[in-house]
Amino acid sequence: MSPRDLPDSLLAPPDAAAAPAARPKPSIVLLVAMTGLGPFTMQILIPSLPMLAVALAVPYATIQLTLTLYLVGVALAQLVYGPLSDRYGRKPLLLAGLCIYLVGSVGAALAPSATWLIVARVLQAVGSCAGLVLGRAMIRDSYPRERAAAVLGYVSTAMAVAPMLSPIIGSLLHEHFGWRATMLSCLVFGLPLLVAVRAKLPETLVQPAPLPGLGGLLGAYRTLLRIPVFRAYCGITACATSMFFSFAAGGPVVVVQGLGHAPTSYAIAMMLVSVGWSSGTFTAARLVGRLGTGRMLRIGSGVTVAAGALALALPLLAPPSLLGFFIPMALVAIGNGMTQPSAVGRRRSACGRCWRARPPG
Known part of the structure; x- marks a missing residue:
């Protein structure tokens, strides 16, 4: 293939x-x-x-x-x-x-x-x-x-x-x-x-x-996965997605059973995460032309890692609370929103180089 x-x-x-x-x-x-x-x-x-x-x-x-x-x-x-x-x-x-x-x-x-x-x-x-x-x-x-x-x-x-x-x-x-x-x-x-x-x-x-x-379909995906930069930028998206859905899967039981809040409180607090994502994508759209996709990926990844560290440290430094649970994840969402458009763009560029390698017809 x-x-x-x-x-x-x-x-x-x-x-x-x-x-x-x-x-x-x-x-x-x-x-x-x-x-x-x-x-x-x-x-x-x-x-x-x-x-x-x-x-x-x-x-x-x-x-x-x-x-x-x-x-x-x-x-x-x-x-x-x-x-x-x-x-x-x-x-x-x-x-x-x-x-x-x-x-x-x-x-x-x-x-x-x-x-x-x-x-x-x-x-x-x-x-x-x-x-x-x-x-x-x-x-x-x-x-x-x-x-x-x-x-x-x-x-x-x-x-x-x-x-x-x-x-x-x-x-x-x-x-x-x-x-x-x-x-x-x-x-x-x-x-x-x-x-x-x-x-x-x-x-x-x-x-x-x-x-x-x-066979052709599986071979096509195998060809894509042989492109190192494609795998790398897929990895960035996979890490970001896994962080969010790990939080989404465990969050309700922490908020409802652990912190004693109603399901509506979880839903309203979850808006912080969505606003964080939107803020990150807006920031990326404004700055990527000046900073470039590589630098935007580094900045966004840095924000995500720092927010993850805050999520680990905050329970040791302060009593459990609804805001203390959601604010680190909102910061993670900001970092992910900054990285994902650039990661998608670079994946498409890698695919485009592969596409241009095909002879016409």
């Missing part, structure tokens, strides 16, 4: 020609809703996790699998949505994903056991991942480079706002109607989205590409 064999869904050239004006333009509102569906669904159940463990009579470690395996579902699904959509089109794959999502939402709302709930959450993850992957592909299909950057900005805002609001919505629904209402809210959000996508969203893929086959 050589760079010339990589499917275009894996290696999109960063300096590709502008998309033709005649291509159909998907609704930006629908793109934002599709992209925000996954983060919204992932976060909405987190404040309820301690009470879920009691309600379903399982250890907290078991109920944490509703988050862990959700992430596994997203990670695996995004590996196949791109190549399949290059062959069969964006819209059919998106409709299929939304149907899977709705089945998972119904299953989660009716779950009689933790095992049932975990399986339903994986279905939600696989289904919602379609919007995350194919929304970006549709933007690439439909807009010239300059306009695509602006549309991606709206999409990024949705990815920041959705996890900020969904824990609050989830905690309020749980307190007033029980945890099953949080899963029904996913159905209420997903069903109109399915109808809107079916009726209003155009197909943006102009020229279908042949499927690479399982």
Whole structure:
């Protein structure tokens, strides 16, 4: 497997020609809703996790699998949505994903056991991942480079706002109607989205590409992983992501059972983390042109490491408190927000060099 064999869904050239004006333009509102569906669904159940463990009579470690395996579902699904959509089109794959999502939402709302709930959450993850992957592909299909950057900005805002609001919505629904209402809210959000996508969203893929086959697909990813700088910048993202989701998985039990706060307090305090992330990405956007991506990566990583050290030291220096628990993580989010845009950009540059190594045709 050589760079010339990589499917275009894996290696999109960063300096590709502008998309033709005649291509159909998907609704930006629908793109934002599709992209925000996954983060919204992932976060909405987190404040309820301690009470879920009691309600379903399982250890907290078991109920944490509703988050862990959700992430596994997203990670695996995004590996196949791109190549399949290059062959069969964006819209059919998106409709299929939304149907899977709705089945998972119904299953989660009716779950009689933790095992049932975990399986339903994986279905939600696989289904919602379609919007995350194919929304970006549709933007690439439909807009010239300059306009695509602006549309991606709206999409990024949705990815920041959705996890900020969904824990609050989830905690309020749980307190007033029980945890099953949080899963029904996913159905209420997903069903109109399915109808809107079916009726209003155009197909943006102009020229279908042949499927690479399982061997070709695995070989393509193997080629990517042989690029040292690609692995390095993937590692930066992996470390940042693991810090956040370790915090998200353990945070509710610390806040609700350890500190004695209501789930709504956790959800409101979690906004500090979302604001930290948004502040970091805004800072990166303002400074990266002057400092460069390499220096921005070093500064952001330094902030993240210092915040992690503060998280370890603070419990030894002060009594446990809600702010003492969340402020270090908000600082971690600032550092991550500063590093991730540059890490993504450098990954794309590494892929672009590999893409340009392929001969024309």
